[in-house]
Amino acid sequence: MDHAKNRRNHRLMESHTHKVHYKNPTCGDIMTMYAVIKGDRVQDISFIGEGCFIxxxxxxxxxxxxxxxxxxxIKDISTLIKNMIVRxxxxxxxxxxxxxSLKDIHKLPARHNCALMPWQAFDKLLKVKQEQQVK
Structure with missing residues (x-):
């Protein structure tokens, strides 16, 4: 789990088009996700946060x-990941x-939300993005 020790894209992004704060509903893990979304493409993405290894x-x-x-x-990949983690x-x-490497998390239901946290945060970010477009 090199990703836990050497987090990629773990940085504050000053020039972002979208940002969302997310708290894991089952524990105290928190993150803020930043994204640069142009058209229908995520050009850049980063996060800051603290939480468990997973x-x-x-x-x-x-x-x-x-x-x-x-x-x-991303939505298609998200469906694959969520099904792998939960089912x-x-x-x-x-x-x-x-x-x-998260494939065996399905055996640990208490950790599902840990593994799903960034995917759930991105879902929230997309919802906020859509709401902003409606206004």
Whole structure:
């Protein structure tokens, strides 16, 4: 779990187009996610936060997976990851990269939200983005 010790994209992003604060609903893990979204593509993404080994590693993996991807691609990958973490679904898609290391989390229901934290935060970010577009 190199991602927990050497977090990728763990930085405050001053020039972001979107930002969301997220607290894990089952523990005290917190994060703020920053993104530069142009059109339908996430050009850059980062996070700052504190939490358990799993949530911070997952957040690091998330940022490396989604950077420079289209939002629809991210939603598809998110579905794969969520099914792997919650249901234990087998995933062979190379797009999930290092997140394959989270495959056994499905055996630990109390840790599901830890592994899902960045994916849930991104869902919230997209919801806020959509609400802003409606205004």
């Amino acid at each position: 949530s911070m590693a997952s957040s690091s993996m998330f940022t490396t997976i989604v950077k420079d991807k289209k939002i629809e691609e 234990g679904s087998k995933v062979e898609d190379p797009q999930i990269q290092d997140a394959i």
